[in-house]
Amino acid sequence: MHFYTYDGSFEGLLTVVFEAYERKEWPTQIGREGEAPPGIFAKHHFVPTQEDKAKRVWEGLGKKLSKAAWENVYKAYLWEQPGFEMLIFQFVRLVFSSKQDGIEENFTESCVQKMAAVGKQMFREKHRMEAFIRFQRTEDGLFIAPIRPDFNVLPLVVSHFEKRYADQHWLIYDVRRQYGAYYDLQSVQIVSLEEAPLSLRKGQLSPEILTSVEPLYQQLWQAYFDHVNIPERKNQKLHLRHMPKRYWKYLTEKKPRMQAHQPIQNKQVPTIVPRLKA
Template sequence: MSRSLTPLNRPDAAVTPAGTPAARPLAPALTGPPLDYAYDGSFEGLLTVLFTIYDRKAAPNSIQPLGAVQGGLFTQPLLVETHEATAGRVWEGLLKHMTPEARTKLFHAFLSEQSDRELLIFRYADLAMRSARDIADNFADDNVRRVAHLAQQMGREKHRMEAFVRFEKTSDELFHATIEPDFDVLPLIAPHFTKRYADQRWLIFDQRRHYGLYYDLHRTDIVQFEAGTAAPRRSGVSATVLDEREPLFKVLWQTYFDHVNIPERKNMKLHRRHIPLRYWKYLSEKQPRETRFEPIRNKRGDQLRS
């Protein structure tokens, strides 16, 4: 399955020169018999499927990625080959029916990996193309509510990944980190890390989805891993691969974390709410301590007591 960091690099406006919104064209009626569609699992592939639906005027019974295709007893799904130019036309054309923010929510809904995400995106887009008004706030519709909820969940996961990623430095000057988010958020966090760590080579590996982001000091690319490939887990990286100073960096980070902590104000319930347990195995400060923690002594107080 191909992946992209952004859905498509297309303009984000569909307005007339005078600045007024362009007229909303109506979607063609889907008068043909419903069909089952199959695609390669990419977002560009799904956009190509949307084009095919209206080109054939045949509503979807189902839209399935190739790895999960379930054919009927007497019918086989229609395989739609991904066409990037067609996908680009669809992506740009959506702005005639929705705002850039609403269009972005569709991309977020796709990255959520919900089992029915394809039909959900189709129903949302179809509703938008048949409405004379913007549907983004039409929460009476179940599809609008679900897309908004998924976009909100993706936003929270993106924020957490940007805060909880912990890099380790290897002997060849590569900073790597392993994550295992609930949703496919790597395309969403790529701009943040590209901008913040522009002066170092880094790799962020998604343990669950077997692919990662690699920045080589010039650009950020997607690197694909075969299913079953041994992944660079924080607890499983060979000491010979790490920079010789990495254990010291880890101890320094843990020491800093311990010293800024206030034991008297400890609230584990609140702590777990802000940092869920599922993230702990990849956080340096949550790993077993290699040195015993001792509070910083007040030197001036010690001298007065002596």
Template structure:
């Protein structure tokens, strides 16, 4: 009598396995459609839900503000449905882990032209495979998602390091940034935790919205084109605290004194601190006071007594 190497499962284990079995993606047998949505991530997830509900693959997925209709057909407008979006977001965990699912959100924030189709193709490939495809680097969609996620991580890390706040007359600390990607949703937890004892605003000039923390919670705030801050100098001249110029001078002095001129390497410096960030960095603004070395050491005369760390004579 032959013996199986696979141990027999109980009836309860078999039922549990059947309940957790990953279902394959529904077949998209209807003609492809062009889809349009409101530009939000929840709206994109709703489009994914409608793709499988209609069983029609997407020819394109476009935000409503940039829709380009065809000659004979107009895109199908999909209204955002939070329940459907949550159902898709939770359902993705059947085919990928949380890190892989988070990378899809990062791809959406990257703002690459075909981000919507890339998110759909990655999710559809995982559902068709019935497993996590994060390490299948033979697939072009997997490679692009991984590359964009790495770029988003670098931009997030730089923004957490290069944000410089300025204090206004009403006690609000504000900062202006222009990141390559939409990283405000990613840096919000860092600044909320680090600066929990002060009100602050981080404004993304390129996208005309920001993060505002009021000592209790962090919210997204929108700006009109006319009211949004345009230049650092214009903001500084009108609403900055009267001590802010002194703070900037002190920060520049600190930056100059920790610098080692003999080890200056501008090529390496620009690699870690790209030029596009310099206009919002206090240490890169024109110096209001020329640099002067700290005069805190007395020269030792030849044959004279040695000086201790505090300048006292050692005998």
């Protein structure tokens, strides 16, 4: 058994792929640095991230896959569910071993089926985030929106909001993963919050930091929501299907709680990950 570990980054995972081919030792499990080997007889090998090796793997995939299937590899990384590293490795190995193009349409392969299913899940979650994100304006003019998606779709929705709100400073903050995307009218930066208080980690904004008219805007939106609602056509089952309860906490029309924000500190942005279109 060969147990490969990496630093948790997308580039690091691609480096694992390169290293496995270089060593000709296929992993039976891939995990993040610090995870315990799956058994006492497993051979543990930590792979440090190397940008040049990751880039070669990524560009090689781009030559053999359609654009959608190529992007799905990155989406599978953002999926974050147990076993996603091995799913990606199995799919990548299948791609590189195939002498023909269009391997992503060979649904007789279980990893191809799974990758397609993951792509659909990520698309659905991305679409919901684009629809359900609600901003609140602070006194310093920053629009903040907390989110808690099931999957790590924040990198996928950035382009949508960068185009839609190009004239505003905004921060979309993932309270589950404790990082956000900050737009400064020029570009989007991946950020973390220094010493974020418990209230922020729970996705709340305190009323003291909000602009004085923010409660009025929220009341207007709630009034509009109530006005367009037709009680006679109420379909709770359909409503929950399109707007699951797990998203209600951050929806103005569902009366979300207030939250707080802290100073922003830049983090390094992945260098080879593509900017996916909205």
